[in-house]
Amino acid sequence: MEGTTARIIRSFRKHKLGVFGLVVLAVLYLVILFAGFIAPYDFTQSHRNFVYAPSSKIRFVDENGKWRGPFICAMKKSRDPVTYQVVFAEDTSSVVPIKLFVRGEEYKVWGLLKTNLHLFGVEELPDRAMLLLFGADRFGRDLFSRVVVGGQVSMTVGLLGTFLSVFIGAIVGSLSGYYGGWVDVLIQRFIELLRSFPRIPLWLALAVTLPPSWPSTWVYFGIVTVLSLIGWMGVARVMRGMALSLREKEFVLAARVTGVPSMKIITRHLIPNTLSYLVVVSTLSIPGMILGESAISFLGLGIKEPMTSWGLLLKQAQSLSELESHPWLMIPGIFIMIAVLSYNFVGDALRDAVDPYRTVDKV
Amino acid sequence: MTDSERILTVLNLKTYFGTPEGIVRAVDDVSFHLDRGEVLALVGESGCGKSVTAHSILGLIKAPPAKVAGRIVFGGQDLIGLPEREYRQVRGKQISMIFQEPMSAFDPLYTVGQQLMEVAKAHMPWEESEARERIIDTLKSIHIPEPEKRYDEYPHEMSGGMLQRIMIAMALITSPDIIIADEPTTALDVTIQAQVLNLMQNLQSSYRGSIIFITHDLGTVAEIADRVHVMYAGKIVEKASVVELFDNPLHPYTSGLLTSRVRREYKGQDLPYIEGYVPRAYEFPEGCRFHPRCPKAMEKCKAARPPGFEPAPDHTVACWLFEEGEGR
Numbered sequence: 028m029e030g031t032t033a034r035i036i037r038s039f040r041k042h043k044l045g046v047f048g049l050v051v052l053a054v055l056y057l058v059i060l061f062a063g064f065i066a067p068y069d070f071t072q073s074h075r076n077f078v079y080a081p082s083s084k085i086r087f088v089d090e091n092g093k094w095r096g097p098f099i100c101a102m103k104k105s106r107d108p109v110t111y112q113v114v115f116a117e118d119t120s121s122v123v124p125i126k127l128f129v130r131g132e133e134y135k136v137w138g139l140l141k142t143n144l145h146l147f148g149v150e151e152l153p154d155r156a157m158l159l160l161f162g163a164d165r166f167g168r169d170l171f172s173r174v175v176v177g178g179q180v181s182m183t184v185g186l187l188g189t190f191l192s193v194f195i196g197a198i199v200g201s202l203s204g205y206y207g208g209w210v211d212v213l214i215q216r217f218i219e220l221l222r223s224f225p226r227i228p229l230w231l232a233l234a235v236t237l238p239p240s241w242p243s244t245w246v247y248f249g250i251v252t253v254l255s256l257i258g259w260m261g262v263a264r265v266m267r268g269m270a271l272s273l274r275e276k277e278f279v280l281a282a283r284v285t286g287v288p289s290m291k292i293i294t295r296h297l298i299p300n301t302l303s304y305l306v307v308v309s310t311l312s313i314p315g316m317i318l319g320e321s322a323i324s325f326l327g328l329g330i331k332e333p334m335t336s337w338g339l340l341l342k343q344a345q346s347l348s349e350l351e352s353h354p355w356l357m358i359p360g361i362f363i364m365i366a367v368l369s370y371n372f373v374g375d376a377l378r379d380a381v382d383p384y385r386t387v388d389k390v
Numbered sequence: 391m392t393d394s395e396r397i398l399t400v401l402n403l404k405t406y407f408g409t410p411e412g413i414v415r416a417v418d419d420v421s422f423h424l425d426r427g428e429v430l431a432l433v434g435e436s437g438c439g440k441s442v443t444a445h446s447i448l449g450l451i452k453a454p455p456a457k458v459a460g461r462i463v464f465g466g467q468d469l470i471g472l473p474e475r476e477y478r479q480v481r482g483k484q485i486s487m488i489f490q491e492p493m494s495a496f497d498p499l500y501t502v503g504q505q506l507m508e509v510a511k512a513h514m515p516w517e518e519s520e521a522r523e524r525i526i527d528t529l530k531s532i533h534i535p536e537p538e539k540r541y542d543e544y545p546h547e548m549s550g551g552m553l554q555r556i557m558i559a560m561a562l563i564t565s566p567d568i569i570i571a572d573e574p575t576t577a578l579d580v581t582i583q584a585q586v587l588n589l590m591q592n593l594q595s596s597y598r599g600s601i602i603f604i605t606h607d608l609g610t611v612a613e614i615a616d617r618v619h620v621m622y623a624g625k626i627v628e629k630a631s632v633v634e635l636f637d638n639p640l641h642p643y644t645s646g647l648l649t650s651r652v653r654r655e656y657k658g659q660d661l662p663y664i665e666g667y668v669p670r671a672y673e674f675p676e677g678c679r680f681h682p683r684c685p686k687a688m689e690k691c692k693a694a695r696p697p698g699f700e701p702a703p704d705h706t707v708a709c710w711l712f713e714e715g716e717g718r
Contacts, residue, residue, distance in 0.1 A: 208455070277491050280495075284487045285513075295508075
């Protein structure tokens with residue numbers, strides 16, 4: 028078995044895009060793991076003076092041409108005398124240095140420890156100067172902090188949802204394939220029935236059933252359940268086919284002859300023998316889950332404020348006029364793209380790596 | 391043979407499968423018995439119902455859509471209609487099986503030791519360490535070199551012959567009353583075949599149980615069996631002791647099989663063979679099922695199914711040629 032593992036790793040490493048995707052994902056997960064620490068501001072804290080403020084320019088040299096290290100300037104808010112639009116102007120005489128490990132707004136580490144230490148930020152009070160990497164939203168909340176925290180939902184919803192749906196799919200599919208007969212017919216027709224519903228309305232219908240009074244963590248798990256209730260069918264289908272072919276293998280017959288109960292045959296022999304497929308299909312279906320969560324949240328039926336996710340952040344970018352004047356609100360979309368692409372790359376590489384019939388780089 | 395203990399009696403076993411093409415009578419009215427300590431060979435071409443008979447005895451036929459009727463009396467109880475839970479006690483413990491394909495009969499994900507352990511745990515009241523010892527003893531008893539090392543190896547690390555021998559060990563662990571060997575030598579090359587056959591012969595002397603040996607190879611039958619039943623198209627056409635069958639084959643099908651073997655005398659000539667194929671199971675002919683291929687077919691053969699005649703003691707044949715009064 029060690030030989031196989033080594034071969035899979037070697038084959039995976041040859042797939043440059045796959046390795047790249049894996050690195051990107053590792054970085055993303057590290058970031059969301061320490062989201063509160065990496066985000067320079069509290070993601071729920073609004074700042075009156077920075078409503079719809081654009082991202083701050085990071086400078087190194089002050090107006091006198093002197094090297095000051097990375098710093099930003101304080102912002103001055105004013106209204107355009109003609110359009111009454113809020114405009115921000117930099118006060119170029121001020122220097123607000125960006126520092127590592129600064130004390131800022133309070134947050135909780137993994138919901139336990141209260142602290143105010145941030146990886147980077149400015150020591151200035153947030154009513155005069157804010158370090159806005161991606162700009163601010165209509166409550167003056169730092170979009171970068173919100174993207175980092177929103178990733179916690181978006182990046183884990185896929186993992187959890189896929190885990191759940193692959194679990195359901197593997198069990199249901201192998202039951203269907205192993206028993207055959209009327210069990211199989213019943214399960215397959217049920218899957219066809221579910222699959223013949225248009226996907227998005229079905230999501231919406233299920234998402235609406237989550238009571239609005241639920242706290243946001245419950246809603247989160249509700250969304251995971253909704254996504255996986257729809258996602259398991261593809262897995263179940265393929266799993267059924269594999270179970271059909273595996274159950275004719277003599278080792279399954281041998282297990283039956285030996286008197287092993289059916290459920291044990293399924294869990295000990297059928298599912299382990301399809302594990303490489305399950306791993307690949309999981310990786311490849313995570314992007315679908317991420318997109319699904321984004322879609323539900325974008326339509327306003329998923330994650331609710333004050334919790335946030337990339338899809339929910341994109342919701343602010345729904346109107347065209349909004350986009351025109353504050354284009355940075357699209358940035359969460361870029362993160363969805365990066366995450367989805369990375370998962371696809373990793374999934375592709377993994378699929379090629381575990382495929383025993385791809386003999387090209389087997390030797 | 392009359393004083394020996396009768397261990398299995400199969401009476402009028404019928405295994406039918408409902409298929410879109412019609413009812414397949416894979417095993418049709420088969421009766422035979424097995425005594426303690428004997429080796430019974432079931433011989434026949436591919437598709438004549440040998441394996442289905444074995445699977446029926448083990449209760450491996452899925453009840454609907456298939457239908458199993460008749461009686462299989464083992465240890466004083468009828469196995470047909472036995473609840474699955476009780477059947478599991480019989481399967482593996484009292485009747486075990488050796489398969490044709492040693493390579494696919496082991497799950498590639500577990501070591502052979504783990505798989506032998508699975509069997510031992512399912513049926514024997516042994517502790518883990520004791521079971522391991524017993525398994526290794528069993529492996530030793532069938533002359534597997536370095537059994538301790540083999541125990542922790544995966545199936546792909548072994549040759550087919552080695553795996554086949556380990557499968558025999560697996561069938562032996564629970565010291566069953568009956569071992570059903572379904573073409574155990576077919577997938578092996580000739581030298582390994584000889585090894586496995588040798589092993590099974592030795593086993594016969596040391597092990598008290600009986601063996602049902604399923605094969606299409608008459609050579610191995612001569613090596614190992616006490617009695618032979620020849621099957622054709624779901625029916626047993628001839629029953630005899632092994633010596634009697636080879637010396638004096640009665641049924642035209644049996645003689646056909648015997649002359650179809652490769653022999654030195656045929657050098658340079660086309661080998662003799664039986665014309666035609668085994669008919670498809672849903673279109674068996676009326677009357678004697680062999681008559682379209684039979685060189686000695688008579689009018690009667692097309693009309694009526696021959697019952698079993700007994701022209702010699704302990705030698706039964708289902709062929710109209712041996713109807714009372716008719717000569718050979």
